[in-house]
Amino acid sequence: MEHLTDEAAMDLAVAAALEGVRGANPLVGAVLTAPDGQLLAVGRHRGAGTLHAEADALAAWAALRETDPQAAAVDPAACTLHVTLEPCDHTGRTGPCTGAVRAAGIGRLVYAVADPTGTSGGGAQTLRAAGLDVSGPTGHAGSLALTDRWRRARATGRPFVTAHLAQSLDGCAAAADGTSQWITSPASRAHAHAVRGRVDAIVVGTGTVLADDPRLTARDDDGSLASVQPVPVVMGHRRIPAGAALRGHPALAAGEEPLHLRSHDPAEVLAAIAAHPGPWPHGRGGCEHLLIEGGPTVLAAWIAADLVDELHVYTAPTFLGAGLPAVSGLAVDTLAHAVRWTPDSAEGGPVRPLGPDTWTHLRPATAAGKE
Ligand SMILES: NC(=O)c1ccc[n+]([C@@H]2O[C@H](COP(=O)([O-])OP(=O)(O)OC[C@H]3O[C@@H](n4cnc5c(N)ncnc54)[C@H](OP(=O)(O)O)[C@@H]3O)[C@@H](O)[C@H]2O)c1
Missing domain, CATH: 3.40.430.10 (Dihydrofolate Reductase, subunit A)
Structure with a gap:
């Protein structure tokens, strides 16, 4: 069984994100771990209009819980969600990721890079205010490299x-x-x-x-x-x-x-x-x-x-x-x-x-x- 440090979980989230294609939307990956670092689920953003990485990982975990009693027994409040980019706080074509994280009852969030977009950013603050233990932006190097040019394009409009x-x-x-x-x-x-x-x-x-x-x-x-x-x-x-x-x-x-x-x-x-x-x-x-x-x-x-x-x-x-x-x-x-x-x-x-x-x-x- 795999037990991940926060750093290793974020590396895995980057690897998941890199399965996607570059473009108008950022590459984002997410990894859910149990309190002992055990890997529970991996998610990634698969393109415009589809689930964001956080919601994708949470959906994978929900599906696993349906069939795996051991996974179903894990308390979400003790779990950590690792995301390469700050969760969004707005309703676009999919709902806000902050809402999905709260609905799943996740207790801890680690994110690597702040979201530079005015409309999507602010998710970390919202989740902190909701009582989650939030760490970030951690500046994880792989996550910074993942979206460096996308963020630059966004920053300059x-x-x-x-x-x-x-x-x-x-x-x-x-x-x-x-x-x-x-x-x-x-x-x-x-x-x-x-x-x-x-x-x-x-x-x-x-x-x-x-x-x-x-x-x-x-x-x-x-x-x-x-x-x-x-x-x-x-x-x-x-x-x-x-x-x-x-x-x-x-x-x-x-x-x-x-x-x-x-x-x-x-x-x-x-x-x-x-x-x-x-x-x-x-x-x-x-x-x-x-x-x-x-x-x-x-x-x-x-x-x-x-x-x-x-x-x-x-x-x-x-x-x-x-x-x-x-x-x-x-x-x-x-x-x-x-x-x-x-x-x-x-x-x-x-x-x-x-x-x-x-x-x-x-x-x-x-x-x-x-x-
Ligand atoms: N292999 C490939 O991937 C590929 C792809 C495309 C083309 N090609 C080949 O490339 C060849 C054409 O080469 P090309 O260099 O003439 O094509 P290009 O880059 O498409 O066009 C160059 C022309 O665009 C104008 N232009 C636009 N921006 C410019 C700038 N910043 N500086 C200077 N001129 C600028 C100039 O014409 P004006 O005088 O009209 O302003 C210039 O002569 C063709 O043989 C084609 O088959 C190959």
Whole structure:
């Protein structure tokens, strides 16, 4: 039987959270332990509209108590709930976690990181006032790293930003003649389409629109349109051709022009997206998750502005020789100025085969140092 210290329980909560995918919602994990540290239940947040991690762990424990008399005999008031992020205190699509914790009669709460959002935070105070023994924020390192970029995005009021890059072994995003469809395999493209399906908007540069004429839709494995479609956004001064495929994007009303921002500045693009009335997918009031699909010039601009929170790299076992660099225009003059990334274990990462390709999942290395 497993007996956990508070630290070990929080490590386990982080591991559970990392089974999820990054995006508009934070990765959160929760672990319930008995007074002697015995593991009772593990929970995690599985995406928008689903149970929060605390409620997920408590539901798992309730289910266990139905069938296991030993679990049913444990006094909840003597149990500790360990959560990587402060429990929420507001009613969104699911009820407040503070309510679920109180209803379960849990006596002690340990949380690692305060919730920075005005609407969701405050749960620790509410639970203290209700008589629970509350410890936190403990600053548990794994929990801080789990949500560092999400919290930064929230704190600055911008969407969480994911970027995508398909490249050859020698780091090319296209062959010398500009052809890039397709460098990577159907398995990689299926993963990339799943990512498209969970974002609110996709940004590409005019260079990609002119070279590839992308549809920028999220499609299922059989090529049919996914039920939720991201809003297409183009940045750059050149015009979008009259017959461009993205003009027929299902997120656009008949005759509606795509969101075209004649700018090279990611901050201006973010401001314009924030001002855009939508409608936004996923039932959101605004754009909370943005995907940068490139190409190489646009990707470099977002990376240089430190605005990429998560990077999916699909590397095909191919050499393209004198092709187009996968990221072009980053001002790195010496190794000391290299833009460094760190492996991201979320979503089954950091490295996984996808058909013949290799998928690498990364997040900025700078984030942890800035905590
Ligand atoms: N492998 C992949 O994952 C992938 C993905 C996408 C594209 N591609 C390939 O990439 C190639 C196109 O490369 P690209 O670099 O031209 O594409 P891009 O990054 O999509 O577009 C670059 C253009 O966008 C405008 N722009 C927007 N922001 C800018 C900024 N901050 N700085 C400078 N210009 C900015 C400029 O055009 P204006 O003059 O109009 O302002 C610039 O020429 C194609 O061969 C395509 O097949 C590959």
